[in-house]
Amino acid sequence: MPELAPANRIPEPATTGRYFVRFTRAQRWMHAVLFSTFLGLAATGLPMRFSESFWARKFASGVGGFGAILFFHKFCAIALTVAFLIHVKDIFQRGLVNREKGIFWGPTSMVANWKDAKDLFGHMRWFLGLGPKPKFERYAYWEKFDYWAVFWGMIVIGFSGYAMWFAPFFAHFLPGWALNAVLIIHSEEGLLAILFIFAIHFVNTHLRPDSFPMDMVIFTGVESEEEFQHKRPLEYQRMAAEGKLSPRLGQAPPIWLLNFSRVVGYAAIFIGLLLLVLTLSAYFS
Amino acid sequence: MTVAARKKLQLFVRIASIAACLAVPSLASHSLSAQDCLTCHGDSNMTDSAGHSIAVDGQKFASSIHGSLQCINCHTDIKAYPHPDNIAPVDCKTCHADQADQLKGSVHADGKDHPCTSCHGVAHYIFPKTDARSAVYPLNVPKTCGQCHSNNGMAGKHGLPSVYPNYIDSIHGFALSKEGLLVAANCQSCHGSHHILSRKDPQSPTYKSNVPKTCGACHAKIDADYEQGIHGKAIAKGDLNAPVCTDCHTAHAILQPTEAAFRMQSTPICGNCHKEKFSTYRDTFHSQLGSLGGYVETARCWDCHQAHDVRPASDPSSPINQANLVITCGRCHSGANLSFVQYQPHANAHDRKLSPGLFYVRLFMNLLLASVLTFFMIHTILWLIRSRYQQVKSSPRRAGNGTGKPANGGTNAAKGDNNA
Numbered sequence: 001m002p003e004l005a006p007a008n009r010i011p012e013p014a015t016t017g018r019y020f021v022r023f024t025r026a027q028r029w030m031h032a033v034l035f036s037t038f039l040g041l042a043a044t045g046l047p048m049r050f051s052e053s054f055w056a057r058k059f060a061s062g063v064g065g066f067g068a069i070l071f072f073h074k075f076c077a078i079a080l081t082v083a084f085l086i087h088v089k090d091i092f093q094r095g096l097v098n099r100e101k102g103i104f105w106g107p108t109s110m111v112a113n114w115k116d117a118k119d120l121f122g123h124m125r126w127f128l129g130l131g132p133k134p135k136f137e138r139y140a141y142w143e144k145f146d147y148w149a150v151f152w153g154m155i156v157i158g159f160s161g162y163a164m165w166f167a168p169f170f171a172h173f174l175p176g177w178a179l180n181a182v183l184i185i186h187s188e189e190g191l192l193a194i195l196f197i198f199a200i201h202f203v204n205t206h207l208r209p210d211s212f213p214m215d216m217v218i219f220t221g222v223e224s225e226e227e228f229q230h231k232r233p234l235e236y237q238r239m240a241a242e243g244k245l246s247p248r249l250g251q252a253p254p255i256w257l258l259n260f261s262r263v264v265g266y267a268a269i270f271i272g273l274l275l276l277v278l279t280l281s282a283y284f285s
Numbered sequence: 286m287t288v289a290a291r292k293k294l295q296l297f298v299r300i301a302s303i304a305a306c307l308a309v310p311s312l313a314s315h316s317l318s319a320q321d322c323l324t325c326h327g328d329s330n331m332t333d334s335a336g337h338s339i340a341v342d343g344q345k346f347a348s349s350i351h352g353s354l355q356c357i358n359c360h361t362d363i364k365a366y367p368h369p370d371n372i373a374p375v376d377c378k379t380c381h382a383d384q385a386d387q388l389k390g391s392v393h394a395d396g397k398d399h400p401c402t403s404c405h406g407v408a409h410y411i412f413p414k415t416d417a418r419s420a421v422y423p424l425n426v427p428k429t430c431g432q433c434h435s436n437n438g439m440a441g442k443h444g445l446p447s448v449y450p451n452y453i454d455s456i457h458g459f460a461l462s463k464e465g466l467l468v469a470a471n472c473q474s475c476h477g478s479h480h481i482l483s484r485k486d487p488q489s490p491t492y493k494s495n496v497p498k499t500c501g502a503c504h505a506k507i508d509a510d511y512e513q514g515i516h517g518k519a520i521a522k523g524d525l526n527a528p529v530c531t532d533c534h535t536a537h538a539i540l541q542p543t544e545a546a547f548r549m550q551s552t553p554i555c556g557n558c559h560k561e562k563f564s565t566y567r568d569t570f571h572s573q574l575g576s577l578g579g580y581v582e583t584a585r586c587w588d589c590h591q592a593h594d595v596r597p598a599s600d601p602s603s604p605i606n607q608a609n610l611v612i613t614c615g616r617c618h619s620g621a622n623l624s625f626v627q628y629q630p631h632a633n634a635h636d637r638k639l640s641p642g643l644f645y646v647r648l649f650m651n652l653l654l655a656s657v658l659t660f661f662m663i664h665t666i667l668w669l670i671r672s673r674y675q676q677v678k679s680s681p682r683r684a685g686n687g688t689g690k691p692a693n694g695g696t697n698a699a700k701g702d703n704n705a
Contacts (some may be wrong), residue, residue, distance in 0.1 A: 051573040066577035129669035142664075149657075164570065167628075169619035176627020179644045183570050184634055188650035192657060200661045208665075211671040 019222040021250040026090075031218050034150070035268055040076035042157045042194045042275050046068045049187045050282035077161055077217045084154050107137045107238065110148070116141035135234040142204050160186035191279070198276035202269060214269070219261030220253035316665075317341070317366060322356040346409045350416075354625060361409075372439070375408065377401045387479035393595040404429055404478075421478070426471040427452055434472075451537035468503070473501050488661070491536070494520050510593040519595075533592075542592070548585055555586040565631040582617065589613055589630065 002076035019149075023031075047056035047069060060066055095103035102108035118134070119141050143258065160182040163170040167179055206214045217223045229236045239245045253261075295690035319358070322663035323343045325331060331340045346352060357363050359375045367651050378385035381401075388400055405411050406429075414421045418430045429447030433439045440447045448456025452458045460469035475491060482489035490499040496516065511517040511530070519527035533554050534540075552575070556563025566586075575583040587595075589605055596603035604613040610626035618625065632640050634647040 011521075046575060048573050051576045052567070057577060060577040066574050067585075069575070069577065093434045124664070124667070127664075127671045129671075168618050168622065168625050171625035171628075174624070175642075176624055176639060177629065177632070177642045179625070179628040180569075180632040180634075180640070180643050184643065184647050184650060188647075188654055192650075192654045195654075195658055196661065199658075200665055203665050203669065208669060213437055 016225045017252070018225040018250045019250045019252050020225060020228050020245070021222050022217050022228075023221045025221065028086060028218060029159075030083060032264075033079065036077040037080040037083070038193075038197065039268060039271050039275075041073060041080065041190075043271070044073040044076070045190050046194070046275060046279055046282075048073075049191065052194050053285065054284035055278055056282070074165065077158070078124075080154070081158055083132075086156070087111075097152060101213070107235070108199065110139060110144055112141070112144055112148075132171060136232045138232060138235045140232070142278070146201055146205070147191070149196060153189055156189045157186055157193065160189070191283075194275065194279060198272040198279075206265075206269065214265045216253070216258065216261055219265060220257055222250040223242075224251055310414045317355070317363070319346075319355050321366065328526060341409050341450040349410050350413050351409075355443060372400065391481045392483055399533045403432075412701055421473075423469075423471050425463060427458060427461065428475055430472040448537045451535070455537060455539040456541050457539060459564060470503060474503070489533075493529055493548050494523070496531050500530045507593050510591075514591070514593055514597055515597060526558070551587075552585045559586075562631055565633050568634065569630060569632070571630065584617060584630070588617075 046058050047053075048066075050056050051060075062068055063069060063072075088155065091103060094100040104111055105113075115137065119136065122131060122134035123141075126133045163174065163179070163182040163188065205211065217227075223231075236245075241246065304563065314605060323341065326339060326341045327340070327343050329338075329340045331338065333339050351359070359377075359379075360372060360693040361379075362369075363543065364371045372681050384512075385400075388394060393400060393403075399408075402408050410418070412419035414423075416422060417424070418570060419425065427449060431453075432441070434445055435449035436445065436447040439445070453462060457470045460466040461471060472612060477490060482491075484493070485492040486492060487494075489495065497511055497520065501511075512521065516527045516529075520529060533544070533551060540550075542548075542551075552566070552572070553563065556566075567576075571584045591604055598605045598607070599609065611621055614626045614628075629640065629643075632643055634640065634643045637644040
């Protein structure tokens with residue numbers, strides 16, 4: 001199996017010592033706002049969803065009752081909405097106004113393509129030992145799914161959330177039963193997002209053996225040349241072929257940033273897993 | 286007999302009996318006077334052979350309601366000094382025949398202790414019930430009854446409910462003990478005094494169908510509202526399944542209904558009977574917010590249905606009648622309009638016939654949740670196993686040369702790839 005890439009994160013003895021930029025500062029900030037508001041929304045949304053579980057009331061009374069929970073939930077919602085709108089504006093700015101290539105199509109785009117379908121099947125075949133491991137481009141199919149899941153979730157949860165917040169206003173355009181439906185949509189979609197992020201995204205991106213215990217690239221913005229080659233050989237090859245590797249050279253992350261990222265990242269993962277356990281305990285009780 | 290007529294008769298009997306009692310000393314003026322008795326019994330250290338105090342505080346006795354009587358008016362078996370060692374217990378019935386009759390038919394009829402002093406206090410120092418020193422002064426009644434009806438063992442021993450702690454922390458108990466409100470309901474306001482009957486006795490003021498009138502003695506407006514409502518009408522028809530005041534407010538631990546604690550505890554009380562409505566209510570945002578506490582404003586049953594004047598939705602004067610919904614919902618949701626009030630506060634997303642839109646929305650969301658999570662759980666688990674397998678398989682060869690199996694094409698390719 002000559003195509004097989006080594007699944008080993010232990011650094012090669014002969015490292016090149018070079019680091020390549022994967023995420024810009026703005027993208028890292030976006031992720032930081034996204035996960036911190038998401039944790040806030042999940043931590044305040046779950047007690048409402050499972051308001052009769054033993055921990056919901058304890059948590060609610062601990063933080064100042066339901067009023068405090070809803071206030072914080074709405075605060076995080078507004079912050080996340082603003083971040084989302086900035087992102088959408090940024091995409092259209094880059095794609096439509098600046099005519100930047102690769103936003104809506106191609107190997108660097110978030111839009112799914114035929115290769116993603118092939119990669120999904122190829123990856124599954126590799127799981128079962130039936131074929132070689134696919135070589136991934138800049139964004140693998142599960143990363144695109146993460147992105148679109150969040151994108152769709154943001155619209156669905158956001159819309160249903162605002163419909164509840166400003167129910168009398170939304171009642172001007174929505175039928176009466178829709179006011180009942182938005183609660184179901186909001187809570188089910190929220191639950192899906194929570195379970196997906198804390199059970200699937202955490203493992204796929206951070207906890208799987210290739211990245212364990214955490215993929216630092218979203219915090220530091222850079223990754224080592226070996227990691228780049230190993231995780232996304234196709235992008236590496238394409239960059240090398242196009243002679244674009246050197247413009248993407250970055251600095252090795254400073255120790256303080258690594259330590260800071262670890263603290264923040266582990267805290268986020270810990271809170272997420274705790275919420276996951278509480279959710280599952282409430283769901284199956 | 287009407288209440289007024291009974292009161293008049295009682296007053297007459299009382300005046301007559303006091304007059305009779307007052308007439309006695311003049312007839313017996315040659316025998317012992319109170320002063321004679323106090324010569325011995327005035328010594329505060331005086332005890333009988335068993336060590337019980339038989340001292341009497343003459344001054345305090347004189348200020349009591351019986352102060353104008355002579356000792357021998359009550360201790361009728363004492364004719365002269367020296368008197369026998371064992372004297373008969375005083376029988377209050379001689380003067381208070383009416384009360385004694387009432388007591389005879391009551392739950393306290395077979396009390397082993399002296400039936401009168403248990404409540405009225407020490408025999409020689411009985412004061413009128415308007416006197417703050419009286420054991421039956423309104424502010425002292427709960428403590429007096431609480432001597433037995435509390436969790437001090439006495440209640441448990443006789444199988445009595447421990448109601449004193451409940452009462453004293455209730456809105457009535459609070460008004461009485463903290464504010465000193467003489468009009469606040471104390472035990473006897475609801476249970477009566479001498480003729481206390483079991484709540485199972487249809488004559489009792491605490492018998493289920495009599496409760497609204499009993500509470501209505503003070504809460505007249507609420508009683509009137511209640512009797513207009515569906516529950517009040519059912520009770521009036523003799524349907525004892527319908528709730529009365531005490532079913533929702535409890536009998537003794539009554540809370541201020543606007544208080545968070547009451548708003549938190551009361552919805553499930555309605556749910557005891559209205560099970561299906563309670564279950565669908567619990568699926569709504571109103572309930573989810575409400576059960577977390579700290580946000581007591583969210584709508585509970587009576588916020589929409591009224592607390593006392595509960596009427597079916599078909600009644601035009603019901604707040605949940607279609608024509609009144611904008612006003613009812615608008616009490617909390619300013620800007621509520623006709624479309625807004627089509628919201629179903631008891632929607633059932635599992636009922637396809639009743640709310641088809643909701644049914645399919647829920648079905649779609651559940652399928653979405655289940656399919657996405659199932660697919661990715663399988664995907665992630667397989668991935669984890671495969672990655673770990675790959676890692677373990679290739680690591681010994683990397684750690685030390687020649688310890689593992691001979692290098693195969695895979696590692697060569699990997700090395701080549703890394704060095705590219």
